[in-house]
Amino acid sequence: MTAPARTLPAPTGAPLSVADLAGQFARGTGYLAACTMGLPLAATLEAQQRDQEAWWTGRRSPVDYGAIVEESRAAWARSVGVPTSAVAIGSQTSVMVSVVAAAVPDGADVLCVDGDFSSMVFPFVAQAHRGVTVRSVPLAELAESVGERTAVVAWSAVQSATGEVADHAAVVAAAARHGSLTVCDLTQAAGVLPVDAATVDVTVCHAYKWLCSPRGAALATFSARALAELRPVQAGWYAGESVWSSCYGPEMHLASDARAFDVSPAWQAWAGALPALDAFSRLDVAEAWTHASGLGDELCRRLGIAEQGQAIVTWPDAEARDVAAMTAAGLTVSGRAGRARVAFHLWNDGDDVEAVVRALRT
Incomplete structure (x- = not known):
């Protein structure tokens, strides 16, 4: 797992691309649950650490x-x-x-x-x-x-x-x-x-x-x-x-x-x-949607289900067997309303799609 950049790649006010922000997240996590809880940017982690230290030493008001x-x-x-x-x-x-x-x-x-x-x-x-x-x-x-x-x-x-x-x-x-x-x-x-x-x-x-x-x-x-x-x-x-x-x-x-x-x-x-x-x-959010929904549709094609055009891909899983298989493979996914739920965000890529397919086939 590679360490993310600790600071944002552009000064405040400058536009950011998906690639810029993707480098702010921990890699190789198998985390496919942004719809449940997001991952922090490195800059957020750093800001919280500074804040806790300032609080600890009585320098916050x-x-x-x-x-x-x-x-x-x-x-x-x-x-x-x-x-x-x-x-x-x-x-x-x-x-x-x-x-x-x-x-x-x-x-x-x-x-x-x-x-x-x-x-x-x-x-x-x-x-x-x-x-x-x-x-x-x-x-x-x-x-x-x-x-x-x-x-x-x-x-x-x-x-x-x-x-x-x-x-x-x-x-x-x-x-x-x-x-x-x-x-x-x-x-x-x-x-x-x-x-x-x-x-x-x-x-x-x-x-x-x-x-x-x-x-x-x-x-x-x-x-x-x-x-x-x-x-x-x-x-x-x-x-x-x-x-x-x-x-x-x-x-x-x-x-x-x-x-x-x-x-x-x-x-x-x-x-x-x-x-x-x-x-x-x-962030160019239109680019973010193209990235996330594109990965979602790639997963649909690999699983042989209709493309959904969504960042959150779901399919029937009433007994949660697919959720259990993906969890056993080290992936973080979720299940809601009798459906398996996989979400793609900036830190995800084609390797995550492959990991889901491999877990379900296994």
Whole structure:
């Protein structure tokens, strides 16, 4: 196993290719589970080590972490095509979605996707006591299922269990025709698939998968409509217009932009997230998708199944025999909803495809 480069190959702000970032990861790991948990960049590992040493020796303060969070916020804004003022930071996607769910009118209709990740569904289901109805349909029928009564359309850009990619433009257009608020989870997409948050009212993303950040760093974006209609029900000191003047109540002066939806950051997580978020903001993500989905299709051809055009390749494996065979061969894969699930990201190459095929044939 070769050691990855410890620093990024280009100065901050310069574009990065798949090859540039691939050199930032440990090689020969057999890791095919970015959809479960990403691997850290060498720069992230180094940043966390520096942070732990600074903490250990008493050279860290909340003000230091505040600066790191703001740089991370700006990097995410660049990645998804929105102004920095539209970005809020958090730690879990379900909490961010719950802000929307709490604002859904009594008796409203919410449209979700069959089998979508629970963090995109449960917050709305939890509003049943107010008469809120959650209706789910197959992903392919999502756009056509939006109707006059649909208050919110909520979906994942890429489905966790199957890797299917939503027809983003069609869903957004249908929601616009009916005046429905749109909520999209980018957790299984950002970092490998080009995404555009500017067309959605609310996006949420946990950065610990394809964005290769520590768990505990999550981000959301809010449109002008969302900022006007939603309430920051989880508001705390970090949501204040002046953070350090918002530590005590009862007077509340929240930020006038998306920072009003901030939650207090998990400091050490953001120290590691910043190098990754900056790097992915400079990555040619279209190239990343070509790389990852190309490996996925190569695996499909080798296994004799239909090409899926996805970075996450799945197939029926109800008894988890294929998952067990790949695990026994030293590969890290996952199984979800009765299917074997193999994910390709920047650190993967043709050798990983060959390793899967060899494990299954054995």
